[in-house]
Amino acid sequence: MQIAVRALTAASALALVLGGFIPSLASAADTNASVLEEGKKLAFDRKKGNCLACHHVADGISPGNIGPPLLSMQARFPDKATLREQVYDATTKNPNTMMPPFGKHGVLNAEEIDKIVEYIYTL
Amino acid sequence: MAKGMRVQAKSKNGVTQVKALINHPMETGNRKDKKTGKLIPAHFIEEVTCEYKGEQVMLAEWSGGVSKNPYMAFKFNGGSADEMVKVGWKDNQGGNDTLDVKIK
């Protein structure tokens, strides 16, 4: 799934570059947009990612402030896989972190984590 | 059992403040029972009154939007220590109660 999403991202980048001139790619761009949308939904869902519990996100209402704000994500995580690992199990980097190990503890499944990572990588 | 209502009345500079706390579920009728999924029937206080010297000094009308175990306070001109006020309420299911307290 992770790979599939990456492929989609590449396709959508291409779609962006080429604009609407190539109709066959439009559906891929739509899919990507929907991945981002689903990722955002999962990230904001209090029973799922619940990112806003601790992190400020630009258009999130009443965010918490325990974790760092989610911005400049691409600069902070040049390698997207590192960001994914942070969401999957933040305790590998810091055993005392307050961030729940979303993947390791099964709060989110792999597909959900991929979607969330896609979304927060745009922040 | 203790009465499900407490009232305090205090007079200061010719103005009396009456405060009341009532044990009441204040169900709006729009809330679902978490276990059964069924709507909990409306059960809330509709009216609260206060009498001083046989005269009504306040009549409050409430919806179910007042919090559970409701609190209210108001002031009226007049009243002095050792006089009495009577606070009463009635709900949409016919429940009611009154309490007489001495102004302090």
Place this chain on the structure above:
Amino acid sequence: MKKTIALVLGFSLLASLPLTATADPEAEREAFVNHFKKKFPNIALEDYVNGVYALDAGAREQWEAIEEFPPYEIDVEEGQQLFETPFANGKSYADCFENGGIAIRQNYPYFDAKSGQVKTLEQEINECRKNNGEKPLKWKKGEIAKISSYMAYTSRDKIFDIKIPDDPRALAAYEQGKQFFYAKRGQLNFACADCHVYSPGMNLRTDILSPALGQVTHFPVYRSKWGEMGTMHRRYAGCNKQVRAKPFKAQGEEYRNLEYFHTYMSNGLPVNGPGARK
């Protein structure tokens, strides 16, 4: 058999704690208090009895509006009536407690050498009932919380003075409570300390985290969220559920030991219960 396993487990847990051999609860308490003093240099120590309201002005204003006529007043009054109503055998709660049960909250929980266990106030309320031929009350809310509220109310201003007697079992109970407090648990992997030692005053969404220091002083509480009174162990269970851990049994050994450690950390602060919380 089951008991044996639990015991063995208990001991092995203890053995793995490096602090056991040298544990000095009083030094640990001082370090605990100093942590908060350093974190919040402008908060007076006594203000920790007010929990989160010591840290946030906006929340405090609302709390003061509620304290204007606190919802627990009716419960304290009911608690007093329940406390004073004699049992079928003519005896009453007052006969079961030191000083007739008045102004004694600050001594709970305590280590009972006879049973070798930590005992809480709620536990002794129910023991009192049993010894007098009455049915025990449910642990987390209702009458027990009201009686406990009244007993806390008569103890206001008394200073918490939890003792850890020179008995390895008492120290073990304290250590187990401490370990519970610092252990990450649940699907969300939170320790009590994560929120209430390392992050008090921070926002979890719009919830402001309360400091662990002083938390026990205002129990039992009337929580607006509950719309009624609840005991310390009800709150522990709620906290455990929120981090998606299976809560332990109210008045089971885990929570009693936790309460022992948790209360010991607040030694020196006055009883301020019952409290009103959001």
Place this chain on the structure above:
Amino acid sequence: MSMKRRHFIKNTLVGGAVAAGAVAMPQLAIAEWNKAAFEAKSVDDALNALVGASGMEDSAEIKIKAPDIAENGAVVPIQVTTSMKGVESIAIIAEKNPVPLVANFKFGANGAGFVSTRIKMGKTSHVLAVVKVGDKLYSAKKEVKVTIGGCGG
């Protein structure tokens, strides 16, 4: 705070209620609870049903004390004070509640322009205080943000 509070409570426990009255309700000035006003879904409809008008004038003489951020939407302390004379009633309205009109307090000639209560708010919205003096309605409003709990449960 805790000192004052303790003192306050001890007083009330000693003083408290001196006598329980008869169960009969005091004579009410009006016969029926205003069903239409309390079932209205909009502020205008509620006011029309309540006082027969909905045109309001902002007044600096009305003060609402309410939190900027409610700790718990189920219990939001609201206090309304006005220095106006001849206040007949003070209504408290939570604009975005399913039933916006929460409470209406009516006074006799000796009303002193002060009410305080605790209300439920489903979501962030303005709280309005509407004061009736003679035939006119005066109002003030304050936004109250309703909190979102951190633990997803």
